[in-house]
Amino acid sequence: MTDTPLSYGTPEHPRLAVRGEARLEFDPEIARIGITVSARGKDRRNALEDLTRRNDRVLELARSYGQAMEKLETGAFSITPELDQQGRNEKIRAYHGHVHITAVLNDFTTLGEFTTRIADLEMTRINGPWWSLRPDSPAHAEARRQAVREAVQRAREYADALDTHLTALVELADTGAENAPTALPAPPGGARAAYRTAAPQPTALSLEPQRQTVYARVNARFIMAPPTL
Template identity: 25%
Template sequence: MSRTAFKSLLAVPAIAVMAMGAGVGVSAFPGTAMAADVAVASQGPVVELQVMQQVAGDPDKATVGAGVTTRAATAQAAMQQNAAEMDKVLKRLDSLGIDRDYVQTTGIRLNPQYDYRNGEQPRFTGYEASNTVSVELRDIDKVGDVLDALVAAGATNLSGPEWGIVDDSGARAQARKAAWEQSLAQARDYARMTGYRDVKLLTVSESMGFSAPVQERALMVQASAPAAKTPTRPGQVSTQVTLSTRFELVN
């Protein structure tokens, strides 16, 4: 069952009170029309706040990286060998029923290799080719099984998993609302403490983030222990919103 937890990460990392404020631009929230040319002039002192709130929830997707690295005496041979091995990995992904829209090539590299020894000129030893894909998995209970299957198919490089939420718009809305309410309450606290009646919003801007409190790295599975399955624990992931606001203190 899905769980969400609401948390206040950061109250006020930076506060500045200024004597007078000039005309300032207004930033709209993402998804609305920008109002960068609208200016709101301030007549009184201005308080600047930055508040971050986050909502934690259960992830429903995981992203892993999988690839193949090969070496050969010539560049062409290294690339050809790599292509043959990577084709096996991609076909294995198809056989696992993973939608091709969720599989994306993220890097193809070819580099000369040298043997470096103390006091000697580097000796050319051949070429190394690598091909890596990013795979998004919507069934997080099968992440370990997929990683093991990819290694069995010939993958030599694995990374991740990175846990996430497919649609975190609800969590963002919760975090945004809480950040705004905290910003307004703190600005009014400053108004009262300095002898003013209330505050007027001058600017507000938003930045959004995503973090995984617990992120496990999938290590390369050794061929000497094929019976062991790769365990994973998704934990919870956090959706966070940071509001930067400027309020004028008014009577």
Template identity: 45%
Template sequence: MTSAPPPTVAVRGEAELEVDPELARLLVTVSARDRDRGRTLTRLTERLDALRRHIASFGAAVERADTGSLWVQPEYRDTKRPGERVSGYRGSAELRITVVEFGVLGELLLGIADRELTVVAGPWWGLRPDSPVHRQVREEAVRASLERARQYAAALGSSLTGLVELADQGLGGGGPEPVAYGGPAGMMRAAAPAGAPPLPQLELEPVKQRVRATVEARWTMSPPADL
């Protein structure tokens, strides 16, 4: 006679950590305008090169400065009437900056925002994809699932005997990776007008990151003693 399979208990384990951010990201848009296409591109390149030199002056505090999209397009006197003559050209380029030493952010941002036809957005705070915090919160979620399963088993007078399955929540629904929450310190600055007084000092407070992980586990247990 085949024996009955052991009873199982299915539980969910959750964990959340609140930690300091490891990165601050900025998006800078540099623009140029001129009646000549070539001069527009030249001015755009010069401003982008000058911006890169400014960023490079902060050394290792800035981990990356990657060029995003770059475009130059004509401007028309009357956009509603096709065939009108081109009145000039406008170009823009994006630079995506990753800062790892937050003490320089204020100076860096003000130095960027004080430039002609330049707009900066951010910072957006975050963690590295390989941050040890992700592993830590996963492990805590697993321990939480084990503790919860033990509590259910103990309530029945049983004890856990083995692990049947351990999976990230949903396994294709909610996504396996821990999720980090921490909004940007939303900020947008355009260049100051020529002759304006010096910009004030800017201090930014890093936004704490909440990292969450959820697992689903199924455990076998001994038969309940009181049933």
């Protein structure tokens, strides 16, 4: 019969369980900007036309950045009537329109210029930037590798303390490798601009990328040679 180490451990094949962790920092890869375009008018058609014109202007400006604009998505759209609260009848006072747009940029040298130009547009609101890594970023794999190396090193140190050595790995469990929360809410110092009217193009805002923390953790179980106690 083959003398195979058992995963649950025996006096002949004692088991050693450890945890390996890694917390690394990386430069962000992308920045996400939230844009809200608004319009208000006494007539539904006028409000919709103003909203369409302003929305087209935002999209046109965003697309002019070419490959630096990694993603451009339109989210919620709404046209809402505002009722005159002083009257008892359902008399409409005005119509409010909103379009929400998300822009993702991968070139931070143009980010300040883009956010400033968008913020300067008529009836346009901007939030962000929200810095992050891509889901398939090599940073996540590097954190997982370091967590495994840390688990092996820790196990060897325990074995060395008993004047013995590791003989087999019987289990390696991934307990999570994820990017630390950075997307919501917006990080301190994020660019924000409320509704404003158009004006001559202002000086580009200077934005410093926020370092991203990547965390990984694994549980590892080893078999070691019987120590002499």
